Amino acid sequence: MPLSPPAPRTARHVRRVTYQGYEREDGLWDIEGELHDSKAEDTPFIRDPSIIRRAGQPIHHMWLRVTVNRQLVVQAIEATMDAHPLGGCPEALASLQSMVGCSMSRGWRKAIQTNLGGIAGCTHIRELLFNLATAAFQTMPAVFSSVGDEPPRHLNQCTGWSFNGDGVKEYFPQFYGRNSSAAVE
Known part of the structure; x- marks a missing residue:
């Protein structure tokens, strides 16, 4: 648009x-x-x-x-x-x-x-x-994958990938609701 x-x-x-x-x-x-x-x-x-x-x-x-x-x-x-x-x-x-x-x-x-x-x-x-x-x-596709209990690097770095958002809920439910208020550089 x-x-x-x-x-x-x-x-x-x-x-x-x-x-x-x-x-x-x-x-x-x-x-x-x-x-x-x-x-x-x-x-x-x-x-x-x-x-x-x-x-x-x-x-x-x-x-x-x-x-x-x-x-x-x-x-x-x-x-x-x-x-x-x-x-x-x-x-x-x-x-x-x-x-x-x-x-x-x-x-x-x-x-x-x-x-x-x-x-x-x-x-x-x-x-x-x-x-x-x-x-x-x-x-690099590997950036979007999680390792063990570590979420992918892009999570909680923008509104769309908020740990409390629908994107994480749908694509990475194991990290949904994770308490992390600080975004990473």
Whole structure:
């Protein structure tokens, strides 16, 4: 269902973000993200208004690949910047290696902020990483299974998967009504 009709407006900025997940032959998983920012109309450069950036020409165009194991622990990470607004932007890529060994299942956002926050990293790469975990969860079927008395990682992380909700009652009745008021990162 589409949104309601908007008020009269003019497009100014376009951001495209995509994620893809892959199962590798070696038992690991690659989750890739791409971010592409552009303006919807020709725009002068801030530093030199005589230079015009054409509509659709990327301001940011970044790629990210994170390799994880079945436990969602980062085994390798790689990124590249095809387009970036400042000469020093690619220097932020070196700090990505500090994410190797971090877990996407618990404390992911905190690990990103600790390792790549502020001037240690790149705002746009951090944004890609924040949501990469969701793509990993959607890619890996084992994430949705329970182990013993441990519920699947996605339970109690949103309204639809509340321990007191109909989704858990129907698909994971053994965890229905479990008392857990704190959502996990």
